[in-house]
Amino acid sequence: MPRSYDTLRSARWFAPDDFRSFGHRSRVMQMGYAPTDWVGKPIIAIVNTWSDANQCHSHFKQRVEDVKRGIFQAGGFPLELPAISLSESMVKPTTMLYRNFLAMETEELLRSHPVDGAVLMGGCDKTTPGLTMGALSMGLPFIYLPAGPMLRGNWRGQVLGSGSDAFKYWDQRRAGQLSDQAWQEMEAGIARSHGTCMTMGTAATMMGIAEAVGFTLPGASSIPAADANHVRMSAECGRRIVEMVWDDLTPASMLTRANFENGIACAMAMGCSTNAIVHLIAMSRRAGHPVTLDDFDAASRRVPVVANIRPSGDTYLMEDFFYAGGLPAMLERIRGHLKTEARTVNGRTLGQNIEGAEVFNDDVIRPLANPIYAEGALAVLRGNLAPDGVVIKPSACAPHLLQHTGRALVFDDYPALKKAVDDPELDVTGDDILVLRNAGPRGAGMPEWGMLPIPTKLLKQGVKDMLRLSDARMSGTSYGGCLLHCSPEAAIGGPLALVRTGDRITVDVPARTIHLEVSDDELARRKAAWTPPPARYERGYGWMFGRHILQANEGCDFDFLETGFGRPVPEPDIF
Template sequence: MKTLRKTPDTLRSARWFAPDDLRSSSHRARTMQMGYAPSEWMGKPVIAIINTWSDINPCHAHFKQRVDDVKRGILQAGGFPIELPAISLAEVMVKPTTMLYRNFLAMEAEELLRSHPVDGAVLMGGCDKTTPGLLMGAISAGLPAIYVPAGPMLRGNYKGKVLGSGSDTWKFWDERRAGNLSEVEWIGIEGGIARSHGTCMTMGTASTMTAVAESIGMTLPNASSIPAVDASHIRMCSESGRRIVDMVWEDLTPKRILSRQSFENSIAVAMAMGCSTNAIIHVIAMARRAGFDIGLEDFDVASRKVPVIANIRPSGDKYLMEDFYYAGGLPGLMSRIRDKLNLDTKTVTGRSLGENIEGAAVYDDDVIRTTENALYHEGALAVLKGNIAPDGCVMKPSACEKRFFKHTGPALVFDDYPSMKEAVDREDLDVTPDHILILRNAGPQGGPGMPEWGMLPIPTKLVKQGVRDMLRMSDSRMSGTSYGACILHVSPESYVGGPFALVRTGDLISVDIDARRIHLEVSDEELARRRAEWTPPPARFERGYGWMFSQHVRQANDGCDFDYLETDFGAPVGEPSIY
């Protein structure tokens, strides 16, 4: 039997409801006004359910029902559930990018927990930025919290072919541009590529980040990859509701769960999954919220040591997340890289990571490979540095053609997305497969918000010649479902005067992935001359949240968090009990 650390009188919510004074009387009266009897909440853990459901977020469409399953579990365990809606961040709908609002969600989640009479939280997310946003907020708030992933959608299907959201969108769009697909065929693909609610079923940012959430110990075991429409997902939701009540009694806060080793585990798992490049930005931000100095070097070290063993598109060539779950899911994968993990790290179960994966098995050796039969023995991600990106840039070697691992080519520079989009469709564009397409002013401040523009389209002229990959470089991001020889997250970004701003069309750029080097073949003297001529671009915002974002967002290599939200900013944050 577990030793309960808390008693009803020490619950945080008791400070709202228990005292015999006027203000607490008002709290009780207003709760009764909503139809709740005192016996439903007095002396019980009050559990916030932060729900990112909305009518325009297909990834979270089922959360309208799943929240009731979470509530059922909370009630069964003797807690009192309250649903608190938060910004939904529908990845495919929000412009210019949900990344502009990840920190907004993190702030909202933190303040929802701080300001309400709650003792613990269930975090309902899954669509790309909701996982890091909710976890960043919960880490900073400091209350017991458990994460409920939305789960991936079912496999896509068109005329008997299995489709993967995102990855096959880009592939077939090139065929459409090349004139190889009719409008009727294209509409058929649109209707078959996303055929249930849930997140992208490729190894995109959504599945990468829910795997990260599980590997740092913030979800129930095997929760991260359950298909959204599987009955197991319903059971996981109710079990998460039951578990958070016990976590409150145990005072099992993120601070007691997370360690530097937790985040090192998440990086190793991400590499083995063939993760989204976006994992770098989000894991850095989450770790620094928790007070741990995770950086680009941690990812590069792991990429040299941890093989890619999940055969999931786009790094893999065949399978999708539904296959991964039924092949053994994340516990199965972690069981095959046990020697790369710290198995003593804590989890929301109250047990260690090692205990959680004890007995885990793999049921399909082609979906989850052995380390000896890895898809790639190293190279899920690579961090490159050089005079064009002194603070680093990132690439996904496992999802690009090997001929680009060492390449020198002339730059073709675009200063904004609209001009790039217009130019790549011109038949007279002066471009060859050896060119390196450059898009700049698309970073955290320049985008604004660092949109997913990094998978620049192959120029139509080349697509019609059969070209399907070429080197592309930007200070933006790309979707985790994307693939190709894309160099991303150039830091510092061009908008704030990083060396990337000094590149000109025709300059030669050399890339050497094995050496982790990228170099602009221009003399220091010439770069100094260009620096003297450079003028800052106009401000993106002059008011509101966008202005605040621009004033305080960090660069990509620092996780793009707001400077004033990191743990080392200002005076130490007090415990939640002071609120």
């Protein structure tokens, strides 16, 4: 049964006949609104991550007006609340450093303002997990509005995919195979519209996961940002959140562990970004339904990659995925791997939302009998080098590297690595394993350094892939034999800190193992001699980050923000 106005959270601010409420009402009237604009209506926050520095969200200036239109149409009152934007391309040293900042900001924006529900506007990599983590902790009804992918890139008649093709052609340029003119033309053609990366990078992965978990309207995550369907979807988000508030459809009343298990299955079938693991673990822990690395690895054994989208696929991009039926069609195709009873923000179950969804191109969204990769997109390896796991994307790795033993070539920081890989005299072969450490959560904020560049010397010899190991992340648009998120990280004394150049490392992806061929006694001696690196930050947000960040296998959230850390935060005192 729908709620009455006096039970709405915002009514505490505006309904009483007292001095404080007089102040609230008069200040809203100061902005030109009349009591008829808000009395008897739910107040909806629109948390907007637009900024002039975020190319992926440049259309949000207009989309927020579309959301407001929908809220007004449904009888609500919208309040736009800007939040930190987190442009993946522009923010340094890494947006991962600020994902939890956005989560904190979202939670506190919703807590401190007179709002009853929220529309969360995001898309560029960290905005999806950051916004939803904060909203989950606050607990108000919310709906997620994904930015949508940009249009296909184009260069000299070739279709370009952001990130994936940039990495590929950059290697050709480093090898002397691409002219300055060609490179400049590519710069102008690879990103032709607003919207997120149109490959199956972290942005597309996390928007798809948000839909599979139940946070978006059906089909919302696949719509290209420049498509008129995106405008209509934005207005529908505004209408739907008003209904959600009246129905009191909160995360606690909607979510179970099944929702997040659906997110994992979806990620595997999409050929997801490796970053999906860190973000979905963090989101699930905020909701009180934690999933783990083991859940991802178990799903990878069952769920094949059926979305033929770069970088796991070799041809298509997100625009093609949308035309082929989008996420509902892919989810219908893997229905047997889903918990279809899980509820979603439109009030229906996931099973009901995808019922009858059709695939219009079997090469873009493959049948289960003809996947592009028989197992899932990710694998989690463990061993004496990574007791708490290391992640690899086997669907985007050269097959001969899935079982490999090689000599370690170790670098303690990224500048040293970057300098070395362009040295024509570097002692390296394609059988070696490049190792970068001190790039994990505490060591460096966990930037996307994990796709270590193949040495120029090897590129000129025709080497296209080699094993690379780090405690960093990599871009979801990246590919290759990259072993990532090594936990525990080197900066806190994990085994990665003890590796030396010349050590032998054995990787066996089918067996899910990684082993440093060094005796336990020798590792103990190295550990006794190890000293931690100095703290990167001595003040401010970075100082707090370094003291409270959890490891990659725990989602890299702040320990004090997780569910169960302390009693729930009370409602703000408005008297």
